[in-house]
Amino acid sequence: MKLVKPKKFLGQHFLKDLKIAQAIADTVDAYPGLPILEVGPGMGVLTQFLVAKERPVKVVELDFESVAYLRENYPSLENDIIEDDFLKMHLERLFNGNPFVLTGNYPYNISSQIFFKMLDYKELIPCCTGMIQKEVAERIAAGPGSKTYGILSVLIQAWYHVEYLFTVHENVFNPPPKVKSAVIRMTRNNVKELGCDEKLFKQVVKTTFNQRRKTLRNSIKPILGKDCEICSDSLFNKRPEQLSVQEFIDLTNRVEKALSTLSPQPSID
Numbered sequence: 001m002k003l004v005k006p007k008k009f010l011g012q013h014f015l016k017d018l019k020i021a022q023a024i025a026d027t028v029d030a031y032p033g034l035p036i037l038e039v040g041p042g043m044g045v046l047t048q049f050l051v052a053k054e055r056p057v058k059v060v061e062l063d064f065e066s067v068a069y070l071r072e073n074y075p076s077l078e079n080d081i082i083e084d085d086f087l088k089m090h091l092e093r094l095f096n097g098n099p100f101v102l103t104g105n106y107p108y109n110i111s112s113q114i115f116f117k118m119l120d121y122k123e124l125i126p127c128c129t130g131m132i133q134k135e136v137a138e139r140i141a142a143g144p145g146s147k148t149y150g151i152l153s154v155l156i157q158a159w160y161h162v163e164y165l166f167t168v169h170e171n172v173f174n175p176p177p178k179v180k181s182a183v184i185r186m187t188r189n190n191v192k193e194l195g196c197d198e199k200l201f202k203q204v205v206k207t208t209f210n211q212r213r214k215t216l217r218n219s220i221k222p223i224l225g226k227d228c229e230i231c232s233d234s235l236f237n238k239r240p241e242q243l244s245v246q247e248f249i250d251l252t253n254r255v256e257k258a259l260s261t262l263s264p265q266p267s268i269d
Contacts, residue, residue, distance in 0.1 A: 004043050004069050016174055025050050028129055034099060035057070035094075036103060039130075040086075041104070060083075098124075099124050139152050140152050147241070154248055158248075159191055165182075195253075204255055207219065223255060223259075
């Protein structure tokens with residue numbers, strides 16, 4: 001069967017270097033024995049090394065041409081090739097609801113969305129590895145005080161330990177992307193509960209970083225309003241990139257407390 005033509009609208013850049021493919025596949029060994037779900041296998045350059053690990057492997061691919069190629073060249077995966085959009089899948093239906101490792105050479109245009117979905121299923125995904133745009137990988141791994149520290153950094157590091165493993169250059173892809181890539185691994189930390197309202201935590205992180213150049217005193221206003229007593233605290237002189245994950249948790253609790261005092265009390269008839 002002829003090779004699959006990379007499709008720009010799907011963000012496809014097919015990896016050609018087998019040594020790098022093997023190295024990416026080996027990142028899943030942090031959790032030996034667990035089933036593996038690969039996102040965007042394309043022509044199976046990574047898949048071939050994953051199936052060699054003799055663990056249950058499923059692949060999800062949206063491109064019909066790639067699906068046809070995989071079915072012809074990986075007949076052992078016939079019942080484990082899922083033609084679907086990963087972002088719309090119900091992951092609890094995979095592997096009988098058991099935990100699994102998520103991996104792949106992720107499409108650049110949806111990598112952030114993939115990791116937000118990972119967070120929604122964090123109890124099922126103790127380990128996520130794979131290759132993404134270098135800039136996004138640096139953002140995820142960044143610590144407080146860094147210019148690249150942002151929404152992804154905080155939300156992922158609240159639940160996962162992040163390792164930036166290695167950089168991948170453009171010339172090992174077809175077609176070569178305009179940016180460098182990187183391989184990362186995220187493994188669940190020991191946090192079971194954040195110690196704050198998780199929905200509000202996400203709102204606080206996203207709201208403040210959406211105006212990252214402003215101090216918290218100003219960037220928190222969409223949530224607390226203009227006149228809020230807690231904003232007089234020295235903490236609110238800081239900008240969001242200066243706060244650790246724990247400080248964001250503490251901030252969320254303070255915001256929740258402030259909101260409870262701002263909320264109108266129910267009337268009594």
